[in-house]
Amino acid sequence: MRFARIGEEGRERPVAIADGKAYDLAPVTADIDGAFLAGGTDRAAAALAAGELAEVSTDGVRIGAPIARPSAIYCVGMNYAAHAAESGAEPPENLVMFTKAPNTVSGPYDEVPIPRGSAKTDWEVELAIVVGTRASYLDSEAEALEHIAGFTVANDLSEREWQLEISGGQWGKGKSAPRFSPLGPELVTPDEVDFGNLRLRSWVNGEPRQDSNTSDLIFGVPYIVWHLSQFLALEPGDVIMTGTPQGVALSGRFPYLAAGDVVEVEVEGLGKQRQVFA
Numbered sequence: 001m002r003f004a005r006i007g008e009e010g011r012e013r014p015v016a017i018a019d020g021k022a023y024d025l026a027p028v029t030a031d032i033d034g035a036f037l038a039g040g041t042d043r044a045a046a047a048l049a050a051g052e053l054a055e056v057s058t059d060g061v062r063i064g065a066p067i068a069r070p071s072a073i074y075c076v077g078m079n080y081a082a083h084a085a086e087s088g089a090e091p092p093e094n095l096v097m098f099t100k101a102p103n104t105v106s107g108p109y110d111e112v113p114i115p116r117g118s119a120k121t122d123w124e125v126e127l128a129i130v131v132g133t134r135a136s137y138l139d140s141e142a143e144a145l146e147h148i149a150g151f152t153v154a155n156d157l158s159e160r161e162w163q164l165e166i167s168g169g170q171w172g173k174g175k176s177a178p179r180f181s182p183l184g185p186e187l188v189t190p191d192e193v194d195f196g197n198l199r200l201r202s203w204v205n206g207e208p209r210q211d212s213n214t215s216d217l218i219f220g221v222p223y224i225v226w227h228l229s230q231f232l233a234l235e236p237g238d239v240i241m242t243g244t245p246q247g248v249a250l251s252g253r254f255p256y257l258a259a260g261d262v263v264e265v266e267v268e269g270l271g272k273q274r275q276v277f278a
Helices: 040-049 081-086 141-147 160-165 221-229
Strands: 002-006 013-018 021-024 073-077 096-100 125-131 148-155 199-204 207-213 239-241 262-267 271-276
Touching: 013 040, 125 199, 125 221, 125 262, 141 148, 141 221, 148 239, 148 262, 148 271, 221 239
Parallel strands: 073 239
Antiparallel strands: 002 013, 013 021, 073 096, 125 148, 125 239, 199 207, 199 262, 262 271
């Protein structure tokens, strides 16, 4: 099943997507948030099957992030060997984790401002996991799958000078500028997603940049959820960005983003984003 949020920023309403049509989820939930994800998806499916959800038009309507603001955004760094190499690092032996501020979330087609003083704003297409139920000290990777509500597309935008050169040893400065976490357009439930074999691509001004597959992840989806649960409690609605493949500006092969640039990122079967940078 697929879910989305439509409408003006800050006033989005939840919808279910089926056969290319949108259906109002108001009879089931006020929003697509942690409370809904912890069991509400089954209620939504039942309501849709019973014909209880009214069809709504999405023509000319803004598409927001497919989940309301999460309590946390966790990110896995250098999770593709080729990206680690282009960053000048060896593939990690242990999973690298950093966080982004939850207020960085924006819609998949929203304009993104290049931060004041930035010279090295970079793009990163990623598969994002959305947590469905609380996960803490999970016993196995197989158990981890029971705690995933679905998947979506993420662009883990980064300011590389702030991340790496004036970071003080942590990456957070370069990761949490406004609108630096575009999500969506849809949240897709696990039964529709072959998360271990998804093509990821990105383009800047129509020119190809990244082209890889989640089969190349160093740490796969079940391991990421299980591993993180050993160190923190994942809450319903939390987002986990799983890492980006090679082909970013940090490689030195491409220029960093400038005002007027258009970035597109796509994960196979989950949809495509498009951001104009201002």
